[in-house]
Amino acid sequence: MHHFVYRQGELFAEEVPVSRIAEEVGTPVYIYSAATLRRHYRVFDEAFSDLPHLVCYSVKANSNLAVLRLLAREGAGADIVSGGELFRALRAGIPPERIVFSGVGKTEREMEEALSAGILMFNVESLGELEALSRVARRLGRPAPFSIRVNPDVDPRTHPYISTGLKKNKFGLPEEVAYRAYLRAKEDPYLRPVGVDCHIGSQLTELSPFVEALRRLKGLYLRLREEGFEELRYLDLGGGLGIVYGEEEPPPPAAYAEAIKREFRDLDAVLVLEPGRVIAGNAGILVTRVLYVKTNPPSGESSEGRTFVIVDAGMNDLIRPTLYQAYHRISPVRERPGIESIRADVVGPICESGDFLARERRLPPVSPGDLLCVFSAGAYGFVMASNYNSRPRAAEVLVDGERYFVVRKREDYEDLVRLEEIPDEL
Template identity: 60%
Template sequence: MHHFNYVQDELFCEEVPVAHIAEAVGTPFYLYSHATLKRHFRAFDGAFAGLKHLTCFSMKSNSNGAILNLFAREGGGVDIVSGGELYRAQRAGIEPGRIVYSGVGKSEEDLAYALEAGILMFNVESSQEIDRLNEVARRAGKRAPISLRVNPDVDPKTHPYISTGLKENKFGIDIDDAPAEYARAASLAHLEVMGISCHIGSQLTQVLPFVDALRKVLGLMDALRSSGIRIRCLDIGGGLGITYDRETPPPPEEYAAALKQTLAGSDVTLILEPGRVIVGNAGILVTRVLYTKTTGQKHFFVVDAGMNDLMRPSLYQSYHAIQPVARRERPRLTADVVGPICESGDFLAKARELEAFEPGDLLAVMSAGAYGFSMSSNYNSRPRPCEVMVQGGIFHVIRRRETFEDLVRGESLPGEPA
């Protein structure tokens, strides 16, 4: 459920007309519903009531500080994949003891930064990273808390670009090699083995792959216990999908029930890393039609948002519903919705049956709260859009629109001061 609804054919976000926000801040812009974000976080976290757990929002899906702060106030943590995300998380008020650090390419500087910050746990992804982190911790005079991210070779049945749990993927340590790597890590003086981590992919619409992966991980946990290595935390990752079009993902309650049943009798703390399932349908991208164009039998709506603003359709061929901000009685036609970027791959929708929009019309690109702004760029030297959050009857600009000056900040000509 989300709080984007029509009132007398005008699209509202909670109690605010979307057109009113567009008039105030210009287009394109990202728009989030505070009520939806809170509702989704509570629905997910609450589904695991009765089980020792920590919900660590996967902030690569959306790293705006206002959103992170909302989750912090709800008692959540975050899953980070870079030093920059750690900086954002701390700035937003996330407690270090609620931060887990994943990712295959952590630099030595970022490892040291996270160790000094006192994060809950590093999800280590390779044998060489084990050695690197041990050395960083030795120099700092600390012990680094770790889990090993294992690759269980489970097919998540999702887009290949967001599949992470197969042998062919770059992520994690092969589960068959994990016992030896755990034994080695446990022998190192500056590492403290805390858990096991596993994440098989994103936008999963079935429970079974999660259960299959969890069973494999529990088998590993039993083997480690037999060898004297105690596991206190089990990080099962994220990946629960949402409805963009006709998908029917399981609700959090069904997902949680399946994991609880599989974990019956276990005394570990479960760490969960939801991202898309919380923020995906809590945000939209609002854009304005600049031109309409017909070439032979092909129709185009040229809008002011492009692939630099929302990369998912071009990168993943992803579907995002497109709705008018003001509904009217008018003919329908099949058209592409395209942006101003100088790439043929710059589109938000292809061969979509839509109303016959006109220049000036506002469009809402739905389900854009996850991997929208966080994947945006300045390609074609386009300033990134602003981000807005509605709370009841008030809207707040939570990130201002970039300016041309922002595009060149940090640049200098040869011979000029850097």
């Protein structure tokens, strides 16, 4: 469920017309719904209310400070993958004891920052990282709480770029390697094994991969407890629950929770969950304005010409369609019922043939100046934006009821060169 609805043919974000935001803030613009973010977090969190658990929102999905602050006030922790995300989470008011640090490439500087801040635990992904964490902890004179990310070799049946739980992926350690690493770490006074972790991928639409991964993780957890790991308390299942972009039918959080709880009830552990997309994905849209419409003449391959709807948002604003061949529903901000649709490519201004938001998509006829809405853009949208082609990044807006706030100003040309210098010698 989300709070982007049409009323008398006009798209609203909660109680605010989307066209009003576009006129006053400009396009392209990301718009987030506070009511949707709150609802999605509460539905997910409440599904696990009868288990000891901690919901650590995956900051990489959408790291805007206002979004993080809103979720912090709902009680969310944070799953981070960089020192920058740690900085954002702390700035937004997320308590450090509710932060877990994932990612395969943590630097020692990032480890120092996180350990000094007092985070809940590091999700360690390699033997070399575990050794580095010990060095950092020894320098700081404080033991580092950690879990090891286990690669359970479970196929999540998702896009290969966002699959993370197979042996061929770069993430985590095989179970036996992780087990031996725990045994070695037990002898190190600067390493505190407090949990076991895994995360098998993103945009999962079936429950069986989650259950299979949990069973394997649970086996290792119990084995370690029998070995005397008394501080072992957390079992981190990661995130990955999918959302509806088009025709997908992912399980709702309640069904996901029931499947997990059936496997978890007999464990003396705190369940850690790292949802991102399922919280933020359908809580955001990208609004873009049509610049031009053109039709190329038929080629030898087709008896029809190719129509292009050229808009002011490109792959630098939303890269998912180009990178993952991802589908996003696209509709006019003002509906035009009863008009025969056209088939068109919705493309941006970037000088790449791969710059598109949709291909061969059925749309109502549009004209220059019309506004289009790209739905389900609240996760992995702005966070993956770039300045390619020296394009300033879009503004971000948060709507809360009848009010809206610009929570990230649109960049200007000066922002593009702010950190650059021309040497005097040139």
